[in-house]
Amino acid sequence: MRKEIANIHSSVQRKAVTYQSEYIDTLNRLLGENEHLGELKFFLDTAYLWSNEKAKNHHKPEAVILGTGIPEELVIAAGAQPYWLTGGSFGSLAWSDDIVPRDTDPVSRSILGYICQPCGADFSDSLFIVPLSSDAMRKIAFELKVQGRSIVTIDIPPQRDDKNAKVIWQRQMQSMMRAVSQRTGVRVTRRAVLSAVQRVSRSRKALKDFLDVSRGRSDIITDSARLFVAGSYYLTDNIDSWTFRLQALTQRIYHLRMQMPFARNDRPCVLLMGSPVVFPNYKIPFLIRETGLEVLDFADQTAVKNSLICGTDMFIGSKARLIKTISSVSYMNDASPAFVNNLSLYRYVSALVQRGDIEGVVYHVLKGQIEYDFELERFERLFSAYGIPVFRLETDYQYQDVEQLRIRLEAFSEMLVHNRCREVKKAL
Secondary structure: OHHHHHHHHHHOOOOOOOHHHHHHHHHHHHHHHOOOOHHHHHHHHHHHHHHOHHHHOOOOOOEEEEOOOOOHHHHHHOOOOEEEEOOOOOHHHHHHOOOOOOOOOHHHHHHHHHHHOOOOOOOOOOEEEEEOOOHHHHHHHHHHHHOOOEEEEEOOOOOOOOOOHHHHHHHHHHHHHHHHHHHHOOOOOHHHHHHHHHHHHHHHHHHHHHHHHHOOOOOOOOHHHHHHHHHHHHOOOOHHHHHHHHHHHHHHHHHHHHHOOOOOOOOOEEEEEEOOOOOOOOHHHHHHHHOOOEEEEEEOHHHHHHOOOOOHHHHOOOHHHHHHHHHHHHHHOOOOOOOOOOHHHHHHHHHHHOOOOOOEEEEEEEOOOHHHHHHHHHHHHHHHHOOOOEEEEEEOOOOOOHHHHHHHHHHHHHHHHHHHHHHHHHHO
8 A cells, every 4th residue: 555655646746635635645644653553554454445446446335324323233234234425535525516515514515526426436226325414414315316326314303302203213224224135135134133233342342442542642643543543444344354453453552551651741632522523634633733732532423323332231132122222222322413402422522521631622613514513502511610621613624724723723732731831830
């Protein structure tokens, strides 16, 4: 991979960011910052192969999931390997310019761009699973239907305390499984559901171990790389291999922790939350590091989902019971902005704050994703109770505002450093 990256860099002369240059630049930087971690190469290669047009051109996904809100256990049990589309690319926006307005939020535009790109994966026979988490997603679902795509739309009941909400969600999950099963020709069995639950649980347990052992050790692995490794789960086509490699990386970091005594961290530690940061658009985590801050934790819909590790009580009962339980756990813990009261995210963030080592919050809002702004006031009250400053950062996928954002982040960083010094003086 490294040789091909170098060749592309030497041959491509560009004035604007392209899709290819964007993911190559991000991978290059992650590689450069963590060269001592050979175990990271697997995850870099995974993202490279997923992003590379030549590799994607030979891929024919059976089940394409927009976003990360669908419980993949049910898709896997029906015989399909989920192919996730989560946005994240400024370069891919150009492929959707003639389909949706330019003011559409960048995540939705990027997802649609991936689908319509001229040299991407072959989606002609794919089944698209579309959670209707926003108005933009509803428009995308309609556009895909107009194009003649096979789609399954999932309506998210916005009030979890509605007595019918869970039942409505469970029925939709069962319908989705039937649609996937018809597409793959695989009959759903109890053994298949149980196997899928166990495989996904192993992956999430491995991810939890990795995040725990690497937390606060940016001297071993950068915070951007931690975010990247977690997100690479949605780029792999083999979660068992991904889990095995992640366990190896975790062991490597653990041994380095034993060999390298912990040095006092001069960087204020922050929580990054709000609109999810998705590969390859890593300008925000890169900027946070450049301005002297360290991202200690990430909090968004994906982070909450990845923290759900199934207990043994989910491994008993009939096939129907397993499916209902998986559906129920997924819905009751979903942190989608579609919910009127995003209690799952609030509980997750509260637990992070109570650890006592978060000194500031960077609240990231992508233009057009107003749902996250609605939630900000409630979180500001939570952070205020713990004396934690909040910095709201609004941007989109383009890179022209980097220097402006840098100036503002530097000011926030200086304020956190000043707060730290003031606390030290009080202690003395």
